[in-house]
Amino acid sequence: MSDELLKVTNLVKNFELRVDKGARRRKRIVQAVTNVSFSVAKGQTLGLVGESGSGKTTVGRCILRLIEPTSGSVHFEGQELGSLKFEEMRALRRKMQIVFQDPFASLDPKLTVGASISEPLNVQGVPGDHADKVLELLELVGLSADHAQRFPHEFSGGQRQRIGVARALALNPALIVLDEPVSALDVSIQAGIVNLFEDLQSRLGMSYVFIAHDLSVVRHIADRVAVMYLGKIVEIGDQEAVYSNPTHPYTKALLSAVPVPDPKTERARNRIMLEGDVPSPVNPPSGCRFRTRCWKAQEVCAQEEPMLTVRPSGQMSACHFPES
């Protein structure tokens, strides 16, 4: 595909966990991400959803190489990132940016907003004093020129998130990883930030990887959606197909657990109630990782890992007994 911007292939990330038990020291492996593959086209948004511990944030950080993947490859504009030298990677990073969840922790309290926004330009050695660029960026994200001289503590959560977005835009990236960018914001403010992302994308044409646990926001903004469970993608496809016609039992259960803000619809729904909690990624279940909570699980699910398979409505899901 020619318009493919990002391609992630068989991405694996294991974290080592040191467990001290008396005099014995053992190493245990947390399998945060296991064999994750997907691609993102130019100007498109991929939503990455899953509950805590599903590995969605780790995937986002591996894409930017903020953490080194254990194995697998990430291709960006056709270049394999793992083969790049440190300087080459740094140069490429100007095209890949990230916006974090917590707008209070992600801005340096001692830098003016203008200095924070121009920092990426200085790091990348863009000549000039960037004052005009900062003003342009502030206006782009719906703030005003006089905000440049102020400090982060003078701003509300929603405004700070706009500052974070302005900083991410400074180098005209082709890809922005948005890691739970609206989760910390009040409901009435979230909508404005989501609209901002949409406006920026239609004006500037960048791609987003939108990581979130809020399924309704992802449904709104994403073109394609990948649902993760315990480090693996269980279902991936066009937003419309995944949401209207979920084929993996986990996707179905997850969608059914999200309360709809309408009492009549909400109370009339047939809800699938999942038992128990997500198992530990230190020792994930054999075969299909969801089988311990799945109402359809059979013997084969424990023995054989299901592969991602194309379903009639177009998406792929990894299940031996898919919903139709």
Added chain:
Amino acid sequence: MTEKVLEIRDLRVTFDTPSGPLEAVRGIDLDVEAGELLGVVGESGSGKSVSFLATMGLLPARARVTGSVLLAGEQLIGASNKFMRSVRGRLISMIFQDPLSALNPVHRIGDQISEMLQSHQSLSSRDAAKRAIELLDIVGIPQPDDRARQYPHEFSGGMRQRVIIAIAIANNPKVLIADEPTTALDVTVQAQILEVIERVQDRFGTAVVLITHDLGVIARVADRVNVMYAGRNVEQGTINDLFDHPSHPYTRGLLASLPRPGKQRLKPITGFPPNMVNPPSGCAFHPRCEFAADICKFEMPSLVSYGDLQTACVRARELPKHERFV
């Protein structure tokens, strides 16, 4: 005939801050009826948690609390610490967002439930331990007799919140206040905890006050809803009335800002939540309100009946009809 178990009148809470007095709650009137599930919605800083911390007598001494809170006829505002200790856990309990910090890490789960039982009832240790296991079973913890001997770190987040609910209902209180009980949990676990809360309400006739910012959660479980903004009630009514034809522009704005299936553009509420050290004059929502008129800057509206709802908006009668979302 419904019985009011909790009656809050003109509740006000003020904190002294370096930048001056901050009135976090600015005159709340609210009733909780026996056995109902009242949802309290509002954004951060709306005063929803502070109102109920004041009700429980859990605010620090520097907070100035005035007004009246009657719990089954007993006045709680200005009551002695000793009296409040006898009330908390017996007549009214409160659970919070983070279940781990609410449990003592060095005591067994069963003992923590027994402690609550024995502090309000004369029960032998043996009977208390037995009752603790029953309570764990009621809140849906499998193998309760084994789990009672375990420590908090051996429980997952969802299981801890179940334990907290077991402790909160141990003495069968009239009112359970749940402050964002599912915010820290994953959605599949949230669904389980909401079910436990509904089960408790059903089985023991406990009135539940569910404080949340999530309108989906409210739509799912609440009988009545109270919407708060800038330390005031702005609207209250039954769940269907409030979602079908909200009158207050803030309630309308909140409902309109939620993403719904389909790709239509979201409608945020413009502007920012107010700074409570210096809240806007008149109706605190007027700087963000698309229907604001001059009068809104001067007159602080109180709740008035409009149809089936109580709404604090001087212009409520003149506003265009609300379009229901689907």
